[in-house]
Amino acid sequence: MTERGAPTPERTRFAQWLRPGSNPRRELLAALIALLVVIAFGSLMMLAAGKAPGHVWSLMVTRTLGDPYLLGQVLYKATGVTLTGLAVALALDAGLFNIGAEGQVTAGVLACAVVGVTLPAGTPAVIAIPLCLLAAAAAGGAVGAAIGVLRVTRGAHEVITSIVLNSIVVGVALWIGNEWLFRGGTTTGGKIAPGAMLPQLGFGGSAVNASLVIAMLAVAAVWWLRNRTTWGQAWRAVGQDPSAARSVGISVGRVQILVMTGSGALAGIAAANFVMGHKHAFEEGLGRGTGLLGIAAALLGRMHPIGVAIAALVLGFLSSGGLAVADVVPKELTEMLLGVVVLAVAAAGPWVRRREALT
Amino acid sequence: MTARRLIGILLAANVALVIAGWVFVPAAAKRAGSGLRVGLVFDVGGKNDKSFNESAWRGLQRARDELGIHVEYIEPSEGSDRESALRTLAARGVDLVIGVGFIFGPDLERLAVQFPKVRFAGIDYSPSPGVGDLPNLAGLQFREHEGSFLVGAIAALVSRTKIVGFVGGMKIPLIRKFEAGYEAGVRHVCPTCRVLSAYAGTEPKAFADPSLGEALASAQYSKGADVIFHAAGKTGDGVFAAARRHDGRAIGVDSDQYEAAPCCVITSMVKGVDVAVLDVVKQVIANEFRGGLHELGLAEKGVGFVADERNRHLLPIEVVTRVRALSEEIVTGAIKVPDR
Numbered sequence: 151m152t153e154r155g156a157p158t159p160e161r162t163r164f165a166q167w168l169r170p171g172s173n174p175r176r177e178l179l180a181a182l183i184a185l186l187v188v189i190a191f192g193s194l195m196m197l198a199a200g201k202a203p204g205h206v207w208s209l210m211v212t213r214t215l216g217d218p219y220l221l222g223q224v225l226y227k228a229t230g231v232t233l234t235g236l237a238v239a240l241a242l243d244a245g246l247f248n249i250g251a252e253g254q255v256t257a258g259v260l261a262c263a264v265v266g267v268t269l270p271a272g273t274p275a276v277i278a279i280p281l282c283l284l285a286a287a288a289a290g291g292a293v294g295a296a297i298g299v300l301r302v303t304r305g306a307h308e309v310i311t312s313i314v315l316n317s318i319v320v321g322v323a324l325w326i327g328n329e330w331l332f333r334g335g336t337t338t339g340g341k342i343a344p345g346a347m348l349p350q351l352g353f354g355g356s357a358v359n360a361s362l363v364i365a366m367l368a369v370a371a372v373w374w375l376r377n378r379t380t381w382g383q384a385w386r387a388v389g390q391d392p393s394a395a396r397s398v399g400i401s402v403g404r405v406q407i408l409v410m411t412g413s414g415a416l417a418g419i420a421a422a423n424f425v426m427g428h429k430h431a432f433e434e435g436l437g438r439g440t441g442l443l444g445i446a447a448a449l450l451g452r453m454h455p456i457g458v459a460i461a462a463l464v465l466g467f468l469s470s471g472g473l474a475v476a477d478v479v480p481k482e483l484t485e486m487l488l489g490v491v492v493l494a495v496a497a498a499g500p501w502v503r504r505r506e507a508l509t
Numbered sequence: 510m511t512a513r514r515l516i517g518i519l520l521a522a523n524v525a526l527v528i529a530g531w532v533f534v535p536a537a538a539k540r541a542g543s544g545l546r547v548g549l550v551f552d553v554g555g556k557n558d559k560s561f562n563e564s565a566w567r568g569l570q571r572a573r574d575e576l577g578i579h580v581e582y583i584e585p586s587e588g589s590d591r592e593s594a595l596r597t598l599a600a601r602g603v604d605l606v607i608g609v610g611f612i613f614g615p616d617l618e619r620l621a622v623q624f625p626k627v628r629f630a631g632i633d634y635s636p637s638p639g640v641g642d643l644p645n646l647a648g649l650q651f652r653e654h655e656g657s658f659l660v661g662a663i664a665a666l667v668s669r670t671k672i673v674g675f676v677g678g679m680k681i682p683l684i685r686k687f688e689a690g691y692e693a694g695v696r697h698v699c700p701t702c703r704v705l706s707a708y709a710g711t712e713p714k715a716f717a718d719p720s721l722g723e724a725l726a727s728a729q730y731s732k733g734a735d736v737i738f739h740a741a742g743k744t745g746d747g748v749f750a751a752a753r754r755h756d757g758r759a760i761g762v763d764s765d766q767y768e769a770a771p772c773c774v775i776t777s778m779v780k781g782v783d784v785a786v787l788d789v790v791k792q793v794i795a796n797e798f799r800g801g802l803h804e805l806g807l808a809e810k811g812v813g814f815v816a817d818e819r820n821r822h823l824l825p826i827e828v829v830t831r832v833r834a835l836s837e838e839i840v841t842g843a844i845k846v847p848d849r
Contacts, residue, residue, distance in 0.1 A: 180512075183512065186523060190522050193527060193530070194526060197530055197534070202531055204531055205530065473585075473590060476584075
């Protein structure tokens with residue numbers, strides 16, 4: 151593996167700044183501060199819109215938790231966001247900022263749907279489900295790997311390449327959809343084989359489905375890899391200090407490419423939630439926004455796999471809750487809050503670390 | 510300041526904001542009226558798109574003010590929120606759920622089956638392959654080709670260069686209807702006229718790309734076209750921008766778009782989305798709601814063109830008289846307008 155253009159400490163500083171420290175209490179404080187800022191900001195906007203914040207928040211909670219469908223939608227959103235959140239967190243743990251989860255999800259959705267449609271209708275689930283998952287992971291992983299390889303061998307910054315790849319992947323997926331998949335006059339492709347469909351979990355007809363289990367398994371797997379294996383040690387060492395990692399004999403470039411591949415694959419697997427569990431077809435815009443929410447989930451969850459899952463639930467709640475109270479406050483308000491999450495947590499993390507270090 | 514103290518301050522701020530809300534915001538008054546609850550979900554453009562969605566919004570507001578119904582609406586931001594927006598309304602016990610745009614088709618079909626007691630209406634809805642009529646789903650379609658025929662005739666009569674343009678949004682059969690009617694209208698009054706035609710794309714975003722609209726329209730004006738009709742949603746804003754820059758003429762779509770460019774918009778092919786929304790609400794109130802497809806053409810005032818005091822300086826009265834006569838001929842069936 152060539153080390154040409156390998157990252158110097160200088161060049162990973164951006165990701166370093168976002169990376170959480172090792173003290174879990176501080177990270178929890180940072181997440182809490184960010185959440186309180188988000189709630190305060192939301193209340194301010196509601197007041198500005200002439201609504202009583204207490205009323206809107208309680209309406210959001212009671213409607214969302216009181217309606218099985220909306221509760222299911224929270225879980226449905228959280229499933230996808232957990233996977234993309236894990237993807238972003240994994241990369242950030244290794245000092246790389248993968249904001250390409252958006253494109254990796256789309257690649258996964260396309261690959262999963264294409265394989266699902268191609269399979270003969272009688273394919274049993276034991277074959278169809280793993281095949282579709284593999285296709286999704288491979289497609290997302292390929293996009294991730296491309297970013298990793300460009301970074302390691304050409305020194306191209308992963309933030310730039312992943313943004314560019316996002317638009318390329320979305321464009322290519324649309325083109326393929328238009329040329330071969332969409333049925334006349336619609337932006338929806340054909341149905342995947344029944345064997346590849348994941349069962350829904352009820353919740354009043356909500357879209358939440360068995361890929362929730364896949365997301366939970368992914369949380370466990372990443373946690374285990376990160377905390378219990380030499381693999382995890384290696385990628386965290388690279389994230390902390392690439393030159394130190396290199397001096398103890400870790401091949402930094404190799405680790406970075408592998409981590410980006412794994413990160414892309416995790417994001418790609420989110421396709422299970424959208425294609426195999428819900429729409430059962432390729433559809434324009436399916437899964438869009440999940441990659442961006444994944445960044446918020448990774449930051450708010452302070453890169454810890456379980457933290458990411460909890461953050462995904464919070465974001466899923468905000469997103470579905472926004473829909474539930476759309477008759478009282480404009481939906482733009484809750485969308486704005488999702489953006490404020492990223493700002494608040496990016497500011498709160500380093501602040502807490504510095505303050506606590508002083509005292 | 511320690512993190513702990515910051516958390517304390519933030520908590521206090523949050524409590525203060527909530528209290529401020531209780532103190533300063535008056536409790537919302539309960540609505541009176543016929544008690545019918547109507548929910549509407551907008552397409553990507555949103556309710557202020559100065560076009561299609563806005564027309565639906567006007568119809569809903571009229572229904573609210575004239576019929577005293579209770580109105581709820583949602584503007585979904587992502588494609589994937591479309592279905593959950595419709596479903597949220599249906600599950601909340603709304604009596605009539607309206608989806609604004611062809612893109613709601615498959616979602617409406619699924620929900621109409623799952624909520625047999627809720628009535629659904631889809632603007633521009635056409636059934637997916639293999640789906641029959643559903644008793645609680647009304648598809649409200651427009652004979653856009655008829656209205657487009659009339660503005661095609663206007664374009665040809667007003668044009669000096671005898672070259673006119675068409676800018677479509679997403680290349681789908683629905684928009685092709687506009688183009689076909691427009692072309693037929695141009696040819697009917699001016700067989701030697703040329704029609705330049707361009708589409709903004711093949712995905713829904715093609716309805717929301719003004720800069721591309723401006724590029725396409727500019728190209729047509731440079732090639733000698735002096736009137737351009739657009740059927741491209743928000744992309745059409747770019748067509749108006751190009752008209753202003755090239756001192757050309759443009760024809761609006763769906764709503765009266767005169768205000769978008771008072772210099773240049775000679776008329777608009779209006780689609781009575783507001784009429785359709787108001788009508789379907791009236792039908793539900795009168796217990797006359799019927800599922801299946803409903804077509805609204807010139808005869809039903811579902812489509813038409815704008816000729817009022819505002820655009821008189823751009824639209825000669827002889828042209829209006831001539832086109833009104835053509836409209837009569839279409840209503841009586843003397844002229845058959847192609848839709849493909």
